[in-house]
Amino acid sequence: MMEWRWDFTFEILPRMLWATGNTLLAAGVGYLIAVVVGLVLMLGQRTPSRIINVLVREAVEFIRSTPLLVQLFFVFFVAPQFGIKLSAWNSAMLTIGLHFGTYLSEVYRGALEGVPKGQWEACRALNFSTAYTYRRVVLPQAFPIALPGMGNYLVGIFKETPLLATIGVAELMHTANALGAETYRYLEPYTMVGFIFLIISLPTAMGLRRLEAAVSRAQGNTHL
Amino acid sequence: MDTIHPQKIAQGGPLVRFADVTKSYGDLTVLDRLNLDIEQNEMVSIIGPSGSGKTTVLRVLMTLETINDGVIYVDGEPLTHMPKGTGLEFASEKYLRDRRSKIGMVFQQFNLFPHMTALQNCVEAPMKVLGLSRDQAEDRALDLLKLVGMEEKKDHHPSRLSGGQQQRVAIARALAMRPKVMLLDEVTSALDPEVIGEVLNVIRSLNSEHSLTMIMVTHQMGFAREISDRVCFFYEGKIAEQGTPDQLFDDPQNERTKQFLHAVLDAN
Ligand SMILES: Nc1ncnc2c1ncn2[C@@H]1O[C@H](COP(=O)(O)OP(=O)(O)OP(=O)(O)O)[C@@H](O)[C@H]1O
Ligand SMILES: [Mg+2]
Numbered sequence: 001m002m003e004w005r006w007d008f009t010f011e012i013l014p015r016m017l018w019a020t021g022n023t024l025l026a027a028g029v030g031y032l033i034a035v036v037v038g039l040v041l042m043l044g045q046r047t048p049s050r051i052i053n054v055l056v057r058e059a060v061e062f063i064r065s066t067p068l069l070v071q072l073f074f075v076f077f078v079a080p081q082f083g084i085k086l087s088a089w090n091s092a093m094l095t096i097g098l099h100f101g102t103y104l105s106e107v108y109r110g111a112l113e114g115v116p117k118g119q120w121e122a123c124r125a126l127n128f129s130t131a132y133t134y135r136r137v138v139l140p141q142a143f144p145i146a147l148p149g150m151g152n153y154l155v156g157i158f159k160e161t162p163l164l165a166t167i168g169v170a171e172l173m174h175t176a177n178a179l180g181a182e183t184y185r186y187l188e189p190y191t192m193v194g195f196i197f198l199i200i201s202l203p204t205a206m207g208l209r210r211l212e213a214a215v216s217r218a219q220g221n222t223h224l
Numbered sequence: 225m226d227t228i229h230p231q232k233i234a235q236g237g238p239l240v241r242f243a244d245v246t247k248s249y250g251d252l253t254v255l256d257r258l259n260l261d262i263e264q265n266e267m268v269s270i271i272g273p274s275g276s277g278k279t280t281v282l283r284v285l286m287t288l289e290t291i292n293d294g295v296i297y298v299d300g301e302p303l304t305h306m307p308k309g310t311g312l313e314f315a316s317e318k319y320l321r322d323r324r325s326k327i328g329m330v331f332q333q334f335n336l337f338p339h340m341t342a343l344q345n346c347v348e349a350p351m352k353v354l355g356l357s358r359d360q361a362e363d364r365a366l367d368l369l370k371l372v373g374m375e376e377k378k379d380h381h382p383s384r385l386s387g388g389q390q391q392r393v394a395i396a397r398a399l400a401m402r403p404k405v406m407l408l409d410e411v412t413s414a415l416d417p418e419v420i421g422e423v424l425n426v427i428r429s430l431n432s433e434h435s436l437t438m439i440m441v442t443h444q445m446g447f448a449r450e451i452s453d454r455v456c457f458f459y460e461g462k463i464a465e466q467g468t469p470d471q472l473f474d475d476p477q478n479e480r481t482k483q484f485l486h487a488v489l490d491a492n
Contacts, residue, residue, distance in 0.1 A: 118335035125286050125329040126349035126401060127321060136348065140339050219339040219381075 019175035030096030037101025107149035151208035245294035272458030328403030388419025
């Protein structure tokens with residue numbers, strides 16, 4: 001039975017914290033890319049051209065039905081054989097952005113569809129332009145609907161970052177693996193990884209729920 | 225479309241004219257070569273069985289739906305079409321945007337903007353579409369909220385208003401655009417019985433004191449009879465019969481009208 005060693009814990013703490021920074025950076029940047037990619041993919045399914053809509057729709061379906069890890073390996077190990085060479089970080093950001101972008105595009109789509117048809121008709125009856133209809137009426141109502149899904153994927157991306165260890169991104173899991181290999185102690189590094197994920201995920205999820213309630217209140221919903 | 229030629233509507237002619245208007249969804253013809261003129265300051269009620277095309281008449285006039293054939297004229301010029309050479313072609317979005325504000329619509333489900341207060345709901349379009357300053361738009365909105373008896377609730381969001389109150393705000397919102405014709409589609413159908421009266425009172429005053437041109441689809445025969453200059457009975461996308469309320473309700477000529485009136489009056 002292995003004993004927990006506090007001195008070892010504190011010894012590896014700086015490296016673990018540095019790795020935590022990388023994990024947060026990967027999740028944050030990956031999420032920002034996914035948010036934008038999701039928007040593009042959602043709009044790509046609502047163009048006037050039916051062909052484009054179907055192609056984007058199929059691409060989204062394809063990405064959604066293959067595992068993130070496979071996509072990651074494909075971009076990092078296979079793509080170079082076709083002349084597309086990306087660093088581990090770039091591969092990671094591209095894959096996370098695309099993979100979760102497809103999920104976010106579905107969140108946006110659902111949110112837009114959640115705005116009642118009557119709202120569009122009222123805008124047209126009041127002779128609003130399409131741009132103004134989106135900006136002032138549709139998006140403000142779609143946003144609270146999208147918020148829970150968007151929050152879930154923020155936490156979701158964060159929790160998927162350990163996969164990036166497999167291609168050598170120096171995030172938490174990768175650092176814990178390295179420490180284990182160097183010191184033959186695994187208890188502290190992996191326990192710390194789990195603990196760090198917990199103390200970041202939980203407050204984030206709570207904060208998101210508060211944000212949802214605040215946004216809903218600001219929109220005049222008194223029943224929440 | 226090349227069979228259509230612009231019809232001149234003389235000055236003082238009808239404010240709204242449906243000329244042989246046909247609207248279909250796939251194989252289903254909802255409006256069947258409809259002809260209907262609405263005069264300035266006229267109050268016209270549309271009654272008829274479910275599915276006869278009553279809502280569709282209002283929706284195509286509001287340009288929420290396009291028509292398949294015929295032309296709708298508003299205020300002396302074509303609305304659904306625009307001049308091209310000696311004939312007409314379907315109106316572009318820009319052409320419609322320059323004219324749509326002449327028409328206002330109140331919906332069965334109110335369709336207020338839930339994230340805006342009653343006042344904001346009424347201020348938005350006059351500012352953005354008509355180009356009024358905020359002060360001008362607010363003055364106008366407050367006058368109208370007063371007219372519909374909602375000035376005290378001007379800062380409330382729709383979720384804090386009863387159905388009847390929401391519908392009165394929706395009427396004020398449509399009026400704020402100063403439309404030449406107001407379309408009302410079963411505006412009391414979604415309301416609890418006890419608040420129907422307050423909405424009907426607002427419509428009454430718009431009719432008697434402000435002599436607004438209105439087209440009203442309604443199932444409330446008593447109200448239609450009391451307030452209308454003319455009642456149109458719709459059947460299968462056509463006007464089967466029309467006349468003054470007295471003519472239509474007391475002395476209907478068409479079998480369909482008789483059956484319909486029997487059915488609804490018996491139900492009450
Ligand atoms: N978007 C649509 N697609 C297909 N059919 C439609 C559509 N909108 C309306 N219809 C059909 O057109 C017909 C006329 O509809 P409309 O709403 O004008 O009837 P209505 O007279 O207002 O009836 P109600 O009294 O029930 O409101 C109906 O048969 C309806 O099912
Ligand atoms: Mg209807």
